[in-house]
Amino acid sequence: MRPSGNEREGRLASRAVQAAFLIALIALWYLATTRWRVSPLLLPNPVVVLRDFWEILKTGEFIGDLRVTLTELAAAFAIAASCGVVVGYVISRSQYRIRVFEPLFAGIYSVPIILFLPLYVLFFGLGPASKIALGATIGFFPIALNTIAGFGYVDKMLVVAARSMGASDVQLFRYVLLPAALPIILTGVRMGFTVALLSIIGSETIASLAGLGHRIVHLAEGMEMAPMFAYIAFVVAIAAILNALMSALEARGKRP
């Protein structure tokens, strides 16, 4: 369906308000550092931050840390997605297993798994391995839970209809179960990706040897506030790009 003129106008108006809000925030930030004389050790001037941001982009000094973080993310996400979908599918095949594991997973997912970071660092060291393990653990649950929901609650009527027309097990999976479950699984995969990214950058700021989170903490400890803010902006931009990419993939996969 194409949005009507009114709808489009409404969307445009809310976009304008969103933009105005961000501009006002940056204006306040600017005023705070100039007129209100907040110390640059607490809040650096946004113009300086912007200059440092370009500097970081130009010199490419971010490449090493970005590579570490993205590698950790890719590994964690690959583990979370493959384990989550396989485990979720296996559980979804029996009502008994759904009754046992769905509340269990939902319960574990609701505790802050980041608490296990010190343990993971003990097990896997300060390097990327502990970040991958944590990201994979945290990303696993939304993916597994949504896979259970996707495959476990397919409308029985559709299954009966397919069987009555002679669908084989493979055909039932390919033409009924998978298309019914896919939109829900994709939502879980996107959520898993987002929480894996959050937990990896978060754990880099707590205990690590490299990565974007590590870099930000390193700059903070050196009181280099402007470059630190520039790196925060950089991470926000990277996260926004990755999440937008995942949302686009999700929307693509959901198209009938």
Next chain:
Amino acid sequence: MSSDKVAIRIRGVSHQFGEEGDARHVRALRDTTLDVPRGELLCLIGPSGCGKSTLLNVIGGLMTPTAGSVEVAGKRVAGPMPRDIAFVFQENALFPWNTVFENVNLGMVFQGVPRAEREARAQRALEAVGLKDFAQHYPGQLSGGMRQRAALARALSLETDILLMDEPFGALDEQTRMILGEDLSVLLARADKTIVFVTHSLGEATFLADRVAVFSARPGTIKEIIKVDEPHPRKPDFVTSAKFTAIRNELYALLHDEIRKTMAETSPSAAPGAAP
């Protein structure tokens, strides 16, 4: 009746859900025997829970009865028989992520129709139900009546001798129901299929059926069979004829007592102390 004239042979079919003594134990159907001759449209009518849908599922091989057997095309039914039997369900049995055309096509994929034949057969079936112009629509974009037409097209495209319809118009409004009933009568006069049609509408049963099997209250069995001697396709003015009214009234009288019995059994005020 000789075996080549009988399309469906039902012998002593009983069915119960759950085990005896179980809290959820229900005797749905008891010792039902019936022959459905080739080309007949048989309506099953009865109070809710009388086992008419259960019988339909047993005929179609979707349920294995606790006792008795059903024979279709000379074979004992032990599971779905997609080459002989097609279903039209009450609603929501279309795949929502497929277009109308894809839904019809997929049924034939499941049944094993060669690719080269599918397109033409799908077109024919959609034309027969008047949905040719909606082939590329998704079920969600159609009205309830059109969705049931699409489900009917999917069943017709399978070109089975037997069609089982489980309250196919049950969720539709009275007007849509009437029109679909008229169209179905025209369609069936041409198609030469054996049809078992579950409904709770007396008018629908009278209008469509060659015979109406009236079920008793649960555990249900066939209480009486009423013939409707009127050729297909039936004209809309059949509904206003004296014959229609007489048959409808007869069905009403038969059904009325059974519905009362069902109500007495299920409503707590009528049967004090019956509930555990």
